[in-house]
Amino acid sequence: MSTTAERSAVGAELALEMYRRMTLIRLFEEQANELYRTAKMPGLTHLYIGEEAVAVGVCSALRRDDWITSTHRGHGHCLAKGAEPGRMFAELLGKEAGYCRGKGGSMHIADHENGNLGANAIVGGSAGIATGAAFTAKRRGRGQVAVCFFGEGALGQGLVYEVMNMAALWALPVVYVCENNLYNEYTHYLEATAGELLARPRAFGIEAREVDGQDVRAVYAEASDLVERARAGGGPAFIVANTYRYHGHHVGDVDRAYYRAKEEEELWRSERDPLALLGTWLEAQQLAAAADLRRLEDDARGEIERALAFALDASFPDPSQVTEDVFA
Amino acid sequence: MSSPSALVSAGTRTLSFAQAINEALAEELRRDPTVFVLGEDVAEAGTPFKVLSGLVEEFGPERIIDSPISEAGITGLGVGAAMTGMRPVVDIMFGDFLTLVMDQLANQAAKTHYMSGGKLKVPLTLRTTMGATRRSAAQHSQSLHAWVAHVPGLKVVLPSTPADAKGLLKAAIRDDNPVVFIEDKMDYAVKGEVSDGELDIPLGVADVKRVGDDVTIVATSSMVRAALEAAEQLAADGISAEVVDPRSLVPLDVGALVRSAQKTGRAIVVDEGHRAYGASAELAAVIAEGAFWSLEVPVRRLAALDVPIPFSPPLEDVTVPTPELVAQAARELCGK
Numbered sequence: 001m002s003t004t005a006e007r008s009a010v011g012a013e014l015a016l017e018m019y020r021r022m023t024l025i026r027l028f029e030e031q032a033n034e035l036y037r038t039a040k041m042p043g044l045t046h047l048y049i050g051e052e053a054v055a056v057g058v059c060s061a062l063r064r065d066d067w068i069t070s071t072h073r074g075h076g077h078c079l080a081k082g083a084e085p086g087r088m089f090a091e092l093l094g095k096e097a098g099y100c101r102g103k104g105g106s107m108h109i110a111d112h113e114n115g116n117l118g119a120n121a122i123v124g125g126s127a128g129i130a131t132g133a134a135f136t137a138k139r140r141g142r143g144q145v146a147v148c149f150f151g152e153g154a155l156g157q158g159l160v161y162e163v164m165n166m167a168a169l170w171a172l173p174v175v176y177v178c179e180n181n182l183y184n185e186y187t188h189y190l191e192a193t194a195g196e197l198l199a200r201p202r203a204f205g206i207e208a209r210e211v212d213g214q215d216v217r218a219v220y221a222e223a224s225d226l227v228e229r230a231r232a233g234g235g236p237a238f239i240v241a242n243t244y245r246y247h248g249h250h251v252g253d254v255d256r257a258y259y260r261a262k263e264e265e266e267l268w269r270s271e272r273d274p275l276a277l278l279g280t281w282l283e284a285q286q287l288a289a290a291a292d293l294r295r296l297e298d299d300a301r302g303e304i305e306r307a308l309a310f311a312l313d314a315s316f317p318d319p320s321q322v323t324e325d326v327f328a
Numbered sequence: 329m330s331s332p333s334a335l336v337s338a339g340t341r342t343l344s345f346a347q348a349i350n351e352a353l354a355e356e357l358r359r360d361p362t363v364f365v366l367g368e369d370v371a372e373a374g375t376p377f378k379v380l381s382g383l384v385e386e387f388g389p390e391r392i393i394d395s396p397i398s399e400a401g402i403t404g405l406g407v408g409a410a411m412t413g414m415r416p417v418v419d420i421m422f423g424d425f426l427t428l429v430m431d432q433l434a435n436q437a438a439k440t441h442y443m444s445g446g447k448l449k450v451p452l453t454l455r456t457t458m459g460a461t462r463r464s465a466a467q468h469s470q471s472l473h474a475w476v477a478h479v480p481g482l483k484v485v486l487p488s489t490p491a492d493a494k495g496l497l498k499a500a501i502r503d504d505n506p507v508v509f510i511e512d513k514m515d516y517a518v519k520g521e522v523s524d525g526e527l528d529i530p531l532g533v534a535d536v537k538r539v540g541d542d543v544t545i546v547a548t549s550s551m552v553r554a555a556l557e558a559a560e561q562l563a564a565d566g567i568s569a570e571v572v573d574p575r576s577l578v579p580l581d582v583g584a585l586v587r588s589a590q591k592t593g594r595a596i597v598v599d600e601g602h603r604a605y606g607a608s609a610e611l612a613a614v615i616a617e618g619a620f621w622s623l624e625v626p627v628r629r630l631a632a633l634d635v636p637i638p639f640s641p642p643l644e645d646v647t648v649p650t651p652e653l654v655a656q657a658a659r660e661l662c663g664k
Contacts, residue, residue: 067412101445108443117411118444122435128404129436135405136412146408159431162401169396325446326480328504 010217012287018060018216019278019293022052023300025076026275028085031308032075032092032106036251040312042094045106048076050246053274054179055080057219058147058239061227067115067133067146069126072107073179073245074119077149082114085304089311096321097314103325124150124157127176131163134174134236145173145230152240153184155200156192164236168204171235175226176201178238179213181245186259201238213241214272217281244268339524346379346516348490349455352497353380353417357387360415363501364391366402367419367455375419377457377516399425403432403454407506410452411440415501420456423510424470429454437506438481452506453497458486459512459550459600460637460648469637469644471549471600474607476508477577483507483531484577488552490520492575495529503531512550512600532579536588540570543594543658546585546611547571551598551630557651558658567662577607585611586618593624594661598649603631628657 010018029049035041048055051073059068059080070077078088083099091098092106099109110118117133120126130148137144154160155178167174184192201208207229211222219241226237246269248256256265282288343351356363365383367375371394374381384392395402399420406416420429437450458471477484483505487493493511500507537552538559547555552573559569572588574581589595595615599608608631616627630649638644 069408099445100443100447103445104443110440110444110448112444112447117408118440118448120436122431125404125431125436128401128406128432129408129411131401132405132408132410132414132416133412135409136414139414159400159404162396162398163404165396165398166401166405325442325444327483328441328446328449328451 010220014060015217015278015282016288016296018056018220019275019282020296020300021056021080022216022275022278023297024085024303025052025055025079027300027304028075028079028088031089031304033247033251035092041092043105044250044252045092046073046250047245047247048073050268050274051179051181051213051243052076053216053219053278054177054213054241054243055149057216058149058177058223060220061224062145062147065115065142066144067117067130067137069117069130069133069146069148070119071123071126071150072119072121073151074107074109074149078109078111078116078119081111081116083109083111083116085307086310089307090314093311093314094316095311095314096317097311101321102317124154124160126150127154127160127163131167131172131174134167134172135170137173138170143231145175145227147175147177147227149177149179152178152180152189152193152197154178155197156184161200164201164204164206164238167236168206171233173230174236175223175230176236176238178240179243180240181243183245183249183260185249186253188259197240198238206236206238208238208240210240210242213243214274214277216274216278244272340521341524342519343490343494343522344516345490345493345511345518345520346377348494348522349379349497349511350381350383352494353383354386356498356501357383357391362413363415363417364393365417365419366393366395366406368395368397368421370394370419376421377513379516380419399428400432403429404436406452406454407432407437407440407450410450410506411448415451415453417453417455417501420454422468423456423458423472424467426456426472426475430475433476433482433506433508434479438479441505442481449504450506451504453500453509454506455509455511457513458510459514460632461644462513463639463641463644465639466636471632473508473510473577474601474605477607477610481506482578485509485531485575486549486577487511487575488515488549488573490518491522491527492529492535494522495527496531496575498527499529499531507531510549515550518553531576532581534572534574534581534584536570536584537573538569538571540568540592542568542592542662543596544570544572544588544592545596545598545654545658546615547573547598548577548607549600551600551649554649554651554654555598558654561651561655562658565659565664567658567664569658574611580614582614582618585615589615589619590622593622595619595623596628596630596654596657596661598630598654600632600648602634603629604634606631625661628661630654630657
């Protein structure tokens with residue numbers, strides 16, 4: 001299937017919806033950063049700003065009953081799979097109205113109604129879960145697919161290879177999405193990665209492709225191709241989405257000069273921003289005017305403000321809930 | 329050896345521990361299409377212990393699945409399958425390999441229900457083994473049940489008889505939580521009476537394997553046999569020992585242990601895990617906390633020595649408690 005042909009099939013409606021979702025993620029994350037800076041949020045969080053096109057491009061290719069697993073940098077995946085920002089903010093704040101009743105926090109949001117099996121604070125830890133979900137999908141035969149989001153740092157953990165081997169052996173409908181944002185925490189991935197990234201899945205005979213993770217249309221095109229292939233029984237696939245984390249490893253990682261240059265950050269922000277790239281394309285194709293995009297942004301801003309107010313007003317769980325939910 | 333739990337109304341058959349495990353799996357595989365078995369050499373080989381022989385012939389390779397030698401991977405796959413509606417039974421050949429699956433057990437399976445605020449469930453059963461004296465040396469002989477019992481969110485079951493093995497495994501598979509089910513390798517050939525009918529043995533209910541008045545011996549897994557043999561020896565000396573098998577470490581039937589210790593006034597805990605920070609320490613502590621004012625003497629612990637399990641038979645044989653050691657401890661407690 002021609003990637004270019006697929007890409008051109010991204011019509012106005014889908015492109016605008018992807019623009020809206022990426023905007024929602026960007027604004028959500030800006031507010032999450034503010035919650036940290038103003039000491040309203042307990043603990044830390046890992047921002048997805050800069051990587052929005054990966055989650056939105058991939059999740060736009062999924063059905064609601066498809067499953068995803070997510071990472072410590074998971075707010076983008078969660079929103080892209082359909083979660084409500086209000087209940088997400090509530091979880092970030094440890095409130096009872098949060099997706100996990102405040103017990104999970106930023107690094108563990110799960111939204112099972114939308115097929116999100118949860119964010120995971122072990123970088124390769126969810127690879128087994130996604131592969132197991134794909135096992136269930138194959139057994140059920142309803143055409144469901146599982147997507148495993150992880151960062152390139154997770155390629156250092158053995159579990160990923162154990163389950164890719166089984167996914168390939170048993171032709172499981174799982175798509176491994178490696179978000180290569182260049183940094184394993186504070187270390188450039190090239191200092192920690194021998195050989196070629198794509199050679200790793202290919203060693204198992206897994207279809208593996210590289211995509212510009214800042215171009216949401218390109219991500220969507222590759223993801224839909226590989227997701228539909230998996231749905232049809234074609235087995236697992238692997239996508240390396242080249243992207244960039246605008247902020248630090250977490251919100252407290254503000255002095256980054258020792259591991260990456262300011263110029264590099266500015267270059268990605270100014271030249272490779274996923275929202276700007278899609279906005280420019282929409283205007284050039286005359287699918288949207290600048291005013292349309294501004295209106296979308298204003299609507300998203302309103303949604304985020306209402307969500308935040310809801311979460312700030314929400315109650316903390318009663319301490320008596322601490323012993324609930326240990327066992328089902 | 330009188331055993332209240334052996335009193336059954338329906339007909340009974342004599343089964344080995346291994347046959348009982350096999351029957352439990354077969355019955356649950358027949359009953360529930362979401363149950364499947366995943367592990368190394370579980371299909372045609374029926375595991376190195378031949379516990380699963382015949383299952384692949386009845387249920388096929390789609391449900392009795394030979395896996396790569398990837399303990400973490402199959403456990404992780406099991407967690408994901410369980411979260412999405414299946415009831416996997418993951419087979420980890422040797423308990424020593426729990427070391428390889430700990431992230432998937434402790435960080436994923438155990439915490440998913442809690443971290444999701446009760447929304448996600450992990451009805452996973454992980455079967456594995458324990459037990460020394462098989463001349464298998466330090467990496468195939470450990471009893472690591474305390475490692476998993478320490479993690480909130482995991483249930484931990486240690487059956488000691490064929491009937492308990494069958495009933496508890498069926499309960500584990502039907503449970504909506506991750507259950508680590510640990511079988512002593514030395515028990516597989518042990519025979520016992522098993523009821524023909526549906527066994528109803530809930531997790532978390534201790535069983536008095538022998539009733540007595542002078543001393544309580546709380547024993548787990550194959551140490552129950554050691555305790556029962558010790559009780560026979562003690563009877564000859566005029567000491568009446570009560571043998572209590574908790575059957576599961578999590579949930580733990582604290583009440584049953586405390587009641588027995590309150591009745592006899594003396595308690596010994598026998599467990600095949602290492603002594604330091606082990607299951608025997610926890611069992612002794614709950615008895616000391618709950619029955620302190622009834623105890624004539626401090627609670628005694630018998631456990632594996634705090635050494636890696638050695639290969640050489642004369643060395644290995646002194647690492648784990650024996651009936652003689654249990655009886656000797658009981659005599660000391662009873663002042664005889």
